[in-house]
Structure formats: structure tokens, C-alpha cells
Amino acid sequence: MKEITRCSDKDYLTLVEIWERSVRATHFFLGEEDIIDIKSSLVPLYFPNVDLYSVSDNGRLTGFIGLNADVIEMLFVDSQFRGRGYGSLLIDFAKQRGATKVDVNEQNVSAFEFYKSKGFRLIGRDETDESGRPYPIFHLSW
16 A cells, blocks of 8 residues: 655655665766765755655655655655656645645656656756756756
């Protein structure tokens, strides 16, 4: 049974593991140093500053979403569970909570196509990510 629940700091280790598997399966443009740098920032900087919700199937966490007001700050599905509807469940959940915006790496074509299939449209672009790394960001909204 699929279920979405609010996360606590007790879930952080599992969320970091899901994040890393997901990123390694989809973010081919990131270098190893970038992955290590971002991973080290998840628990102290990113996770505490968003409302985190996980989707689980029969008690096993399969993905998570981070929301901040009307923005989807992060959405990651464990690499072994991609394509099974967990991301769509999380998007529907975010919409119900009033989310209308999301940013996505330009090089992450599969994520961009996923968000477009959910009704998002491109409204802007930055040359670098929020940390100044050379990874262009698409700003999307519906």
C-alpha cells in the first residue's frame, strides 16, 4: 500500500541514501566532487529548511519531496523504484498543498520531461545553480 507521510530527522539517513541513488541514476552531468559536496549539505542545510514528506510502499521508503510554501524544492525517487508512479503521487500531493513552482537542472532531461508531463511550463532559466556551479537551472510553473 502506497502512503505519504511527513518525515522527521529520524528519516534523514534513509533520505540521503535515496537521494544519492536517485542522483547517481539521473544526474550524469554532476562530478563526484559535486555529489559529495551536495550530499554533505543535505542534512545540515537543505532538509531542515523544507517540509519533507516520503512516499512508502508497504513500509519501505521509495521517494521523498521537500516543499517550501508554493515551491517544490526537491523530489527524489529511489533509482530502483523509478517509473512506478511514486513521483506522480508526490507531485499530486504537492499540488494539493498549493505547490506551483519547481526548478530542475537543464541537463536532467528526464526530470524536465516528467515535470512537463505534469503540466509545468518553462518560465525562466539561470546559467548556474544556486551554489554557482555551472549547471543551468530551468524555472517551471503551472
